[in-house]
Amino acid sequence: MIHWDNGLFLTRPRLALDVRRRQPAAFVSHAHADHIAPHELAYMTPPTRRLYQHRVGDHRRVVELPYGAPREFGDARLTTYPAGHCLGSAMLLAETDAGRVLYTGDYKLGDSATAEPAELPRADVLVMECTFGQPKYALPPREQTIAELVALVRSTLAEGATPVIHAYPLGKSQEVTRLLTAAGVPVLQHPHIFAISEIYQQCGVDLGDVQPYHRDRLPGAAVITLPKGSRFFRLPGMGRPVSIAATGWAIDPSTKFRWQVDHALPLSDHADYSELLQTAERVQPREIICTHGPADFAGRLCAAGFHARHVSEAFQTRMF
Ligand SMILES: [Zn+2]
Secondary structure: OEEEOOOEEEOOOOEEEOOOOOOOOEEOOOOOHHHOOOOOEEEEOHHHHHHHHHHHOOOOEEEEOOEOOOEEEOOEEEEEEEOOOOOOOEEEEEEEOOEEEEEOOOOOOOOOOOOOOOOOOOOOEEEEEOOOOOOOOOOOOHHHHHHHHHHHHHHHHHOOOEEEEEOOOOOHHHHHHHHHHHOOOOEEEOHHHHHHHHHHHHOOOOOOOEEEOOHHHOOOOEEEEOOOOOOOOOOOOOOOEEEEEEOHHHHOOOHHHHOOOOEEEOOOOOOOHHHHHHHHHHHOOOEEEEEOOOOOHHHHHHHOOOOEEEHHHHHHOOOO
């Protein structure tokens, strides 16, 4: 049903799943750079199509898979479900004579201000993304993190400094923007981020009072720019910045230093540990293949009564 060939594939009919090199036919779960390639033919949701073509060009052949609308692909029936990770992000349910396979891609079950809420259908085989597959990655309540973010931004502005949030340009930037504008804080975005925000807005996501960065607009506003790992994160004339990272990795105290920021807040677009366990319980699969994340998470699922393997182990023994 599923196999590994330097990337994950639905075996029959052959369909690459988020494979990072060009393929004749691929499913693209969402438009993050580590999930896309300029495929010959790609299947994805309509919002992901807009974001994908922004990144790889609009001359690629794309077949749209709107959520909940099944489409035949060879002997399989493909249906997408919202993954809650970023705008347009999708899980893929592939139904064949051999059973139902659910591929989650990157996902999150909890609330989001800018992504469609996740849905989990039942499946026989669950291929799940397990980035936060360790118990320590239990995220605090989202409302608490949002309240901390807004309070930090307000106190920074009150001190005459500039709150600068470093975030990935697709998804997290728009989420933080909406959370701040909903709290009455206008947002200025790095131009790379604003280009993606315009697509969000064209797709009907209201981001509130957001504009591209310009130093003349700074008074009273928060700035969202790229992570410091990017060569292009700097913006001219930001005044005295107080830097903030918004990432699930903020659970690790070292994140502040790794991201080189003054504050790190645990706002995640990935399922945390309890959501991962909840996913297995809700999908009720016969088999689970864990991708990403720590290899020992599969053992934790087995201890909870599931038949689970980490992707590397699964394909060494060719169980699936
Ligand atoms: Zn992603």
